[in-house]
Amino acid sequence: MANTQTINLSEHVGHHDHAHDHDEHEESFVSKYIFSMDHKMISRQFLITAIVMAVVAMTMSIIFRMQLAWPGEKFAFINSVLGDKWGKDGVLDPNMYLALVTIHGTIMVFFVLTGGLSGTFANLLIPYQVGARDMASGFLNMLSYWFFFLSSIIMIGSLFIEDGPASGGWTIYPPLSALPEAMPGSKLGMTLWLISMTFFIVSSLLGGINYIVTIINLRTKGMKMTRMPLTMWAILITAILGVLSFPVLVSCVVLLICDRSLGTSFYLSDIYIGGRPLDNVGGSPVLFEHLFWFLGHPEVYIVLLPALGITSEIISTSSRKPIFGYRAMIGSMLAIGFLSFIVWGHHMFLTGMNPFLGSVFVFTTLLIAIPSAVKAFNYITTLWKGNIQYTPAMLFSIGLVSSFVTGGVTGIILADSTLDINVHDTYFVVAHFHIVMGLSAIFGMFAGIYHWFPKMFLRMMNKKLGYLHFWLTFVCAYGVFFPMHFIGLAGVPRRYYTNSAFPMFDNLVDINEIVTVFAILAALAQFVFIFNFFYSIFRGEKAPQNPWNSNTLEWTNPMANIHGNWPGPLPVVHRWAYDYSKPGAENDFIPQTVPLLEGEHDGGGH
């Protein structure tokens, strides 16, 4: 029944869009490039916005890394970027340090790796890979981007106000974030942060609902759930996580806004600040932490899952082998998605939360290691006896598997409340989440960009620059984040403006310098990418229809950004997406549109 419905829907959309083809010439600049409802254009808008945001966040990290390596040293660079108020004589101001750390985290987690990653690839790939004319609602999709844009503008705008942007850490725990007396960043900057995030959540929900509806309802004929590429599964699960968890962040944020402006006491109690006792009683910051992390932990997987989906696709294509354990991959993503909702308390072992409740979260958190291990081993087995084609996308995918494992294993330590006591909130945690979440997700994003660039811009990126970009990034990324484990083992807390206030950290100067040097190199390496990206948009070589000899549907349509995606009828799917190097086949790939031969089994059976 579901199938007939799907067909009807897609037919309907098909007709609708055929009519559209004729108006194409009349499209104005505004409706084509700005308020576009076309999923391909929206995807490009998301990507380019995210790249701009990433450059901002990366620059911030360089500034605070310079302060950490050479505290008190004068840098003309810092003065020229931050001006005399926040970078007097080239020395970073402590409040601005916290602001940079906060906004760096916020932009990277939300704007680059949630909005940027999901927004780009969900929009680009869903209609292409399930065989639809466009997203279920082009209008909502357009709104999703423009809310994202608006929230980006507000977040960036908050950098330029007098008291500086929000600076209570990206987790904005009250009372620090609730009381303007506590720090300058909790004045107007915090208000802007909260407004920006509210718009961001609106964007994320509009996008997420659209992704889910499109994947469920607009699959083309023959595209059963069990034939969908893993990218689609990853994006579907991500969207469900987002739709279920982001609203909780809204309530969390709204209550904080009430505490800040209406005098309520949801999170505040028994506080004496600014020379007077506050009237607020009965609230608890622990409530905030529960609400925040109820989104905050699924958020980690909202960031990670699309990257894992992208890599699954690329590792299979570039190894010229089916992804190993397709169903196990789906199962483990579902398990990760489900578990991600019941582990948030592992961020709160030491907050005063009941220790028994902590034990429950230890149990659920460590369970996540099982599906994660399955995924890692399945990736590695996919390489086994493959014929690996080293596109830049494949290099980044292997980079992802490495960082996923390297960062993942320290998760086993941190999930153990007993061991967490001494490394909680230290650089050990900073190392852990940057490697497992930051690096993995950004590697996945780079892999996706290199792989689907031809689909987006109809041209190819330069492979040599891609190789250079990968190797510099990969080496420097580990150079930045691996040594941080050792800083953490020496007991250094995160978000310290300088380590020099404690003699016990004096022997860590050389580690901090090494980390910063690698960070600067890594940042410079990104210009190779940015050059390659923008150069190739305009001057890259023209892309052929299926440059990577891939099976999925997006490579079956002509290389042109046309409305409705396929000029004729929608393609019909006959097989799963992973028939690479199938014995007896003529080519080492069989697109999903090729009918099964008589006696041929679908889904990897012989």
Add this chain to the structure above:
Amino acid sequence: MKLLILIGLVLLIIAVHQLMRVVELSRQFKKGNEWTVTDKDNSFNGKAMLLFGFAFIGFFFWQINRWGDNSLPGAASEHGLKIDALWDYNMYLVSFVFVLTNAVLFYYAYKYKGKKGIQATFLAHDNRLEMIWTIVPAVVLAFIIIFGLKYWNDITTRSTDSNKVTIELYAKQFDWTARYPGKDKVLGSTDYRQIDGGNSVGLDTLDATGHDDILIKNEFHIPVNREIEFKMRSRDVIHSAFMPHFRAQMNCVPGMVTTFKFTPNKTTSEMRKDPYVIQLMAGINEVRTKKGEEPVEFDYTLLCNKICGASHYNMQMTIIVDTEKDYKEWLSKQKQFKTLASK
């Protein structure tokens, strides 16, 4: 200066532009294109993967060798020794998994680098293998969970020791106060509305049990081999009392009292004679001398470990672990709240 930068930028743009033209011109004379992956590319990247694998694992051991000795000294508390042991087991285990998995990954990345004419093996799944790497991690994790939770329960159960010392750690932007109960062994009750210059922790002045409480700044003492029960409070925002040498940490949350207990097992002077600590301090003092700063002796430290504002990085207190006798002597010399307040 700005003009120079501007000129430099313009020159750079021109240079890049010229370079691009050269590349574009030379492209016409080349066979192939700039994106197709050749056997040469595969061979180069495959080998680079192997090389990276070696370098990466080498870097891991190099770091342990070079920076491992910067780590905190062994725990100076009874439960801390258990944490250390558990830490070691877990760390060996995950390091093993880390090295092995990365080694296999980079080896395969090298071994199966593509070549024209090779046919990849069509292997879609293998239930036996997948069962292995579901069940083995599950069993290992079961052990990790059981041991972790056993210790966690021991560490977090409420103190029942009648001989314990109760100390309140009171946090505010940006310093700590330690409060001792005084002779009646009862910490006086508090009321944040009574905080003022003479009553920095907000003691309820109507509660007589608080009058003999002792308030300490900068450096507080605790006795060795006795259970210390900390009660944490905060005046303004969330802070976190982090005492890394004792493997102790707990947030200080406005509006509630949190607790953490431990039994220190080495006095400060014993710790200063520990060979690891001597070597650690030698390293620290070497750096300090180079910077032109005074050498320091080892001290236990209390740090703030939850972002709390501009001076978060410098919110500290020294902890001295004394013998019972020295501790009593020190405590008897401290002033009581009543005398402090009446000043």
